[in-house]
Amino acid sequence: MLKIMIGSDHTGFRLKNLIISRLKSVDFNDAGTYSEESCDYPDYVLPVGRAVIDGEANFGILICATGIGASVAANKLKGIRAALCFNEFMAEKSRQHNNSNVLVLGARVIGEDLALSIVEKWLAASFEGGRHQTRIDKISAIENSQGR
Numbered sequence: 001m002l003k004i005m006i007g008s009d010h011t012g013f014r015l016k017n018l019i020i021s022r023l024k025s026v027d028f029n030d031a032g033t034y035s036e037e038s039c040d041y042p043d044y045v046l047p048v049g050r051a052v053i054d055g056e057a058n059f060g061i062l063i064c065a066t067g068i069g070a071s072v073a074a075n076k077l078k079g080i081r082a083a084l085c086f087n088e089f090m091a092e093k094s095r096q097h098n099n100s101n102v103l104v105l106g107a108r109v110i111g112e113d114l115a116l117s118i119v120e121k122w123l124a125a126s127f128e129g130g131r132h133q134t135r136i137d138k139i140s141a142i143e144n145s146q147g148r
């Protein structure tokens with residue numbers, strides 16, 4: 001069974017809980033938040049990213065209002081390839097071509113049914129390797145040089 005660390009800020013709280021309740025074939029670990037009380041998305045990015053980096057989870061899912069902030073923050077973590085996806089095609093390609101290990105969703109920009117479909121498509125896809133691995137290696141080289 002897949003282990004997913006999932007986290008959200010207050011705007012993603014309802015969508016996060018919906019995803020957890022609907023995807024029964026996935027073992028979710030919930031990094032929070034646990035209410036709709038205002039909070040800051042970076043506080044949930046770190047535990048989700050660390051779980052993926054440390055191998056405690058196969059993948060991570062982050063949700064904030066637009067997904068932009070959580071995506072930016074997650075991609076600051078060495079070893080995280082967070083993909084902000086607005087449709088199933090992006091989700092599938094982010095796994096196949098970019099080997100994304102964190103899916104980011106914007107709770108205020110996509111509907112619940114689409115969000116569930118995106119998660120399902122993302123989880124079903126696999127990294128293709130080959131020429132895409134060369135690109136991932138180049139991304140890792142940038143990451144290791146700290147962009148210098």
